[in-house]
Amino acid sequence: MDVSQQSISLAEYRQLTASKAAAVRVGRHKGPGPEELLQRACIEWVVLHKARYPILKWLTHVPNGGKRPKGEAGKLKAMGVKKGVPDLMLPRRRLGWFGLAIELKAPGEKPSDDQAEWLAAFEEDGWVSGWTDSLEGFLALMKLYLSGRPSGES
Numbered sequence: 001m002d003v004s005q006q007s008i009s010l011a012e013y014r015q016l017t018a019s020k021a022a023a024v025r026v027g028r029h030k031g032p033g034p035e036e037l038l039q040r041a042c043i044e045w046v047v048l049h050k051a052r053y054p055i056l057k058w059l060t061h062v063p064n065g066g067k068r069p070k071g072e073a074g075k076l077k078a079m080g081v082k083k084g085v086p087d088l089m090l091p092r093r094r095l096g097w098f099g100l101a102i103e104l105k106a107p108g109e110k111p112s113d114d115q116a117e118w119l120a121a122f123e124e125d126g127w128v129s130g131w132t133d134s135l136e137g138f139l140a141l142m143k144l145y146l147s148g149r150p151s152g153e154s
Helices: 010-025 034-049 054-058 070-078 113-124 135-147
Strands: 088-090 100-104 128-132
Touching: 034 100, 034 135, 054 088, 100 113, 100 135, 113 128, 128 135
Parallel strands: 100 128
Antiparallel strands: 088 100
């Protein structure tokens, strides 16, 4: 997969996440955190590659995370929001896969039990499903989905 058209290099992403994470730890920064920066980099890649892979237009973010007031959180729960749903989902068949589900984490973080359960369920159903804390990991999952299931697998 051609990733040469990225508007942000891996080195630039690492530098951004390192400086943002350090600023967040000491409470001086109110802007996007490392996970948001990773997600923005991933979506930039998707936007740059939609012409080559039109199916990418169906990739969507599930905005389950983040801090919310109790009232809003209760309202969303009553409307069907579920804990652990992956951050990025592409619910379309492609070359043997039934869809794509990706959980993004800040560098060094791991998925919660709820997130791991969702990812396992999607994998059982024939989706490319996984989590990553890097742009390289996102691209590996995307490449797997876009290139199709290896022949001989069901």
